[in-house]
Each structure stands twice: as C-alpha cells, then as structure tokens.
Amino acid sequence: MITRPTNTSPHTDSQPPSAPPGAPPHPVWCHPTRCIADPASQAHGYRSGVGGEHRSVPVPLDLATALWLPVRDGTAWLSEACTPWECVVVLHVQVGDLELSLSTDYAAPVLDALSALLASAATAREVTR
Secondary structure (H helix, E strand, O other): OOOOOOOOOOOOOOOEEEEEOOOOOOOOOOOOOOOOOHHHHHOOOOOOOOOOEEEEOOOEEEEEOOOOOOOEEEEEEEEEEEOOOOOOOEEEEOOOEEEEEEEEHHHHHHHHHHHHHHHHHHHHHHHHH
8 A cells, every 4th residue: 555644645545445556646635525536447447527536625715805706705626537647637716606727737827926916016015115
C-alpha cells in the first residue's frame, strides 16, 4: 500500500482498497468525503462517465460587499476526472446559479495577476498618505 506523508494529505492511504494495482493515486488535495473517483472502474479499460472525479473540500467565499451580485456567498473547489491517463485539474467557482470552471493551468496566472493588481492598490494607498 502506498501512503502519503501525513503533513501533505488529508488521506491516510493514497489508494482506496478497491483500486487496481498501478492505478494513479488520489491527488493530495482530494478529500475522501467528497471524492467520487473509482479507479477500480477503469481496471479493464476506460469507460467514459464511469470513473467519477476527485474533489476537494469546498472553500467558502464571502462576497457580502459585492453589491452587484444576486447572492452574498459562493464556493470554490478543485476537481479532476478519474481516467487511466493524466487529466487537468479544474478550479470551480460557484456563486448562486453561476459556475465558472477553469483549468488550474490557466487559473493560476489569472489569480497571480489579480493578486498583483490588489497589491498595487494597497501600495498606492500607502504612498498617498
């Protein structure tokens, strides 16, 4: 049985007991109570729609100050399809009935750009005081 270091994963095992030998492990961010991946379903060849997906714990988003939104809270979580090959990890952000899904490869630079923009706003306040 393959195990993960205790400081990087909420799982005690990297594989569910039913996983076939050689099946890819669960991602570090995958949470056992939210995961619906079934690597065992792919043991005899890939079948679309059968494998499920790895899912993280949702992160609550407090949007109370966003007056233009119809709701005041949202959630964000990660997911990845369960296939015999490597798939992209997807960031999901849901606010009310609206869901934005974006590959983490593309989401990371967007979030970095937003962080830099917010940091420049904080710096501008300090300079003008």
